[in-house]
Amino acid sequence: MDFHSLAQRYQTPLYVYDFDKLKENFLGFKDAFAGRKSLICYALKANSNLSLLSFLASLGAGADCVSIGEVKKALLAGIPKYKIIFSGVGKRDDEIYEALREDILFLNLESFEEMKRVEKIAKELGKRARISVRVNPNIDAKTHPYISTGLYENKFGVEIEVAKEMYIYAKTSSFLEAVGVHFHIGSQLCELSPILEASQKVADFYKSLLALGLEVKFFDIGGGLGIAYEGEEIIPLYDYAQGILSTLKDCEPTIICEAGRRIVGDCGVFLTKVIGEKSNSHKRFIIVDGAMNDLMRPTLYQAKHHSYILGKENEPKTPCDIVGAICESGDFLAKNVLMPSSESGDLVVFENAGAYGYSMSSNYNTRTRPAEVALIEGNPKLIKARESLESLWANELELL
Template sequence: MNIDYKALADKYGTPLYMYDFDYIENRYTTLKDAFAGKKSLINYAVKANSNLSVIAHLAKLGAGADCVSIGEVKRALTAGVDKYKIIFSGVGKRDDEIREALEQDILLLNLESEAEMKRVEMVAKELGKEARISIRVNPNIDPQTHPYISTGLHENKFGVEIDMAKRMYIYANKSEFLNPVGIHFHIGSQLTKIEPIRESCMIVADLVRSLKAIKIDIKFFDVGGGIGVVYDDEVTIPAEVYTQAIFEATKGLDVTLLCEPGRYMVANAGAFFTKVLYEKVNDGKRFVIVDGAMNDLIRPSLYNAYHKIEAVLKEGEKTPADVVGPVCESGDFFGKNVPLPPLEHNDLIVVHSAGAYGFTMASNYNTRAKAAEVALQGGKDRLIRQRETYEDQVRLELEYLEK
C-alpha cells in the first residue's frame, strides 16, 4: 500500500485507525472467485471489524454477515446486508435476542447446545414461527493455532460432538417450530495449515451424508472462518487450496457452501497510527511512549500478538525499544524490543495489520476516548467514525449523578 501516513495523521489526529477499502475488495473478490462454479455465500465475520462502512462496503460486493450478537445482526441490517444472508451464531443467546432474530427473519440461527435448541424452539412457538437453524458441530480437530483462538476441540466451549449433533438434528426435524437447514463448524482462528480444515470438512460432510440418508435435508454447509493472514513471516493458505479442500470433502452433496472470513478480509487492510510523546531509558532499557494504548489495540497484551511496527520518515541507527502507552498497566505495550531509530515528540509510528480485532476490541479503560476511523478508497480518504469525546463516554451516567 502506497499510503501517506503522515498526511493522514496530520489531517485526522492520533490515535487513528485506517482501512484500505480497495484491499478489502480485492480479498473478497479473490475468495469469491475461488468458489467459482459452486453455490456459495461469503458471510463476513462482523466481530473482526464492525464499522458500519466496512460492513456496507462488503455488502455492496455481495457479502453476507456472520454475527455473534443481536447488536451485530442490527449492524449488518443497518449497513445494508440482505437479511437472507445473515447468520446469528454464538454460544449464549438470550430469549429476547432469539426473538428479535426470528422477527427479523434472517437466514438462520446457528445453535451450539441442546439447551439452546430448546430455548429457540420455545421462542419460535411463542411467535408462531418456524426457526431456520444450523448446528455447530465440534469435529475435535486440533487447529494448531493459539489456544485462545482454538475453538474446535472438546475442551473448548463451542459446538456439540457428532453424536449429540445427530440427536439434535433428529429432534429438530420432528419439531413443528424448528427447520434444520444448515450445518456449521469452526475450528479456530489464524489457521495456516490446510490439513485441520480438510479433516474437519471430511468429518462434517460424512455427517451430512448420514443426515440426508434419513431425510434431513441440509442445504447449507458452513465451514466457518479462520483462514490465517501474514503478521510476521507466516506461510498462509492460498484461497484455491482452501476451497479445493472444501470441494473434495463435499463432493456429491447438493449444498450451498458458506464461509465466514473476518481477519482474512480486513487484518492487513488496516493500520493503527500513534504519535510519540517521549522516550525514556531505565537502566539501559529503552522505552518509546506513545499516545495510543492497550485500550485502543489490545492484541499484543491479550495474545502476545506480533504486529510490525515502524517509525514514519525517520532515519538513524535502530536500537531495541519497548513501544508502550499511557495506560496504568504493565501489559500496556504494542511491541517489545522493536528496532527503532531515535524518536522525538510528535514523530509518527504505524502499527501494521491492525484491521481485525483492533478497534472492535477497544475500550474506554482509564477513561480514554476511542480512536477515530478512516477509510481509503480509490486514492481518497474519508472519516467513517469520528473520534470519541469525554462527553460521549459519560452521557449515559450524567443524569444519574447525585449532586
C-alpha cells in the first residue's frame, strides 16, 4: 500500500481498509464450518461502514446487530432479513417493534422481563416473534474486564436455570417461537479452552431443550476471536470450528457465528501525520493530528496497536508517547513506545485498526471524523468522506 499517496489524496487522519484481506478473512470462517449448516453473521459493532457491509453481503454474510440502526443499515446494505439477528441487553420497545415488523431471523433475549415485552409487542402486531435466549455460562474468558461478557458479574445473558424457565414459557406462548440458543463470553479471545468450556455447557443445555420437545434450530456461538495486536497467538479457525462441533455430538443445529474483529480487525490501518515533538525532563511526546476521538481503544482499554513512522523503520529509536490534540491527559494513541526522531509531516501508521476504530469514534472537542478508504485489488475507493465542520452543528437549533 502506498500510504503516502493515500494520505496526500485523502488527508489525515485516515482509515484505510484492505477489502481483499476482508474477503479472505470472511471466507476463512465459511470454510472452517464447511460441511455443516452454518451462518456467519458479521458483527456490525466492529465496523459498520455501508460499503464494507455491502461487500460482505455479496459474500453471503449475515448480520449480528445490537441496535435498530444496525438492523436498518444491514438491510440497506443488502443483507437478507432472514440472516439478521438483533442482540443486546437494552432493546427499547420501539426497536423490538421495528425488528418484528422487519421480520428478521430472531431476537437474542437477555432476560425474562425482555421476553414478556417481546411477547406483548408480538401480540399487538399479531405475529409470532422468533427468539433465542442468551445464556450466561459463568466462564472466565481471560480477556480485558471491559470486554468480558460471560461471567455472572457481567450484565449479559441469564443463568441456565432462568433460561430453561424462559424456554418452557415460550413453548406455551402463542406469540413466541424459540428457535435458537446463544452464548458469547467476551471479545479479543486468544485461548480456545474457555470457549469450548462454554460451548459444552450450553450444548448440554441445548440437548435438554430438545428433550423437552422444543424445536431449537440454531446454536449461536457468539464471536470474540482475537487478532494479533501484540504478537498474540491467535486461535486457528479450523481448531475453533472442530472444537465447537465436538460439543454438539449427535446434534446438527445450524451454527451461527457472530464474528467481527477477526473478520475486519487486521484489514485496517489508521494513518496520522506528525504535527511536532515536545519533551520535558521526563518524557518525549510525538504530537499527531489523530486523537482519542479517532481511535479510542488505547484510551479505553489500554489497547496497543503496533505503530511506526513510514520510511524511518530502521532509524534509531527512543521511548515516547504518541498523543493528539484533545484536552484530556487520557488522549494518547501509544504510550512508552520506541520511535525514531520525527518531523512535522511524517506519517505514522497504526496497524490492526479495522475493528472498533471508526465505529467508536466521536466528535469530542468539535473534531470531524476521518475519511474511510477501501482498497479493492489495490485500487483506492473513498467509502466515507471526511466530515465537514458545518455538518457537526447542522442539526442544532438556534434559540428563538
